[in-house]
Amino acid sequence: MIIVINMPRKTPPHKKVCDCQGSRRSRRREAILDVLSSGEGHLSAEQVHKAAQKRMPGIGIATVYRALKCLCGCGKVLEFIPSDGVARYEPGGDKPHHDHLICTACGCFTEAVDPEIERLQARLAAKHGYAISGHRLEIYGLCPCCAKKK
Amino acid sequence: MIIVINMPRKTPPHKKVCDCQGSRRSRRREAILDVLSSGEGHLSAEQVHKAAQKRMPGIGIATVYRALKCLCGCGKVLEFIPSDGVARYEPGGDKPHHDHLICTACGCFTEAVDPEIERLQARLAAKHGYAISGHRLEIYGLCPCCAKKK
């Protein structure tokens, strides 16, 4: 099974993010995790923040970012960064790997996976001498709803 | 043939970028295009700027960004945004579509393409009712050089 790995972002690795951190019970983190678990997924940090504020008024955006980093480190949340450069978050861990179909009209995300593609990716990597550790596939187009409207 | 399309970035579409613009002969734009054509490709805007300064001392970063946008609009340059969120540029137009293998150790880019994967992507999109307009595939791992070093 292939795990999606994002390119290293700006965060330098000298400041540990979630080795033993993120372990304390905290209402905000629980709220954030709850937002992602019960929500539609693929939320931006800002969207997570807004949703979390309904459950935890006063929660700050910095807390959201920090919690998301921790939760990503623990594997409880998955971060993925599409080509608009804005990170999206979804509940992780138990969820199997998947790629994304992204609607260029409404911006919605659909999860999809094709085992054959996964296999061929591994083959392609091997062909170029790469020791594959992850991948990211995004397919852009019109979702069924938006295609119908046109 | 599938063309890679990036998600819309922040630039709102009300300000036209390259309909009839970018047409004037300009030493800076020629320098920028030259950098990309003769260089190794996959350069960030900052790298393009640095290289362009050698040919055109005093050229500003804003000029580089504006020129790149124009050149992308004209198809002379391709922009692609990997998961670190920093745009990379490569000469476009005549070049056939390709995906990228990205080394997680040294950050180098390798171009690759597998027609079968392209086909399966189209199939996957169709299966979900998507009218596909583009895609982006990045495979992460250790490049042959870096793998050998470990």
Place this chain on the structure above:
DNA sequence: GTTCTTGCAAAGGCTTTGCAGTTCT
């Protein structure tokens, strides 16, 4: 009491934009 977490405000990195001056046609 020690360590982790939080809010706020400030800063960071990449990119875009306003403006006045310059260059091209």
Place this chain on the structure above:
DNA sequence: AGAACTGCAAAGCCTTTGCAAGAAC
């Protein structure tokens, strides 16, 4: 002349960080 291009500095967006206060263990 008129439109496009340019450099500079300022601003924008998303994200991270320093700090002092608060909460968890």
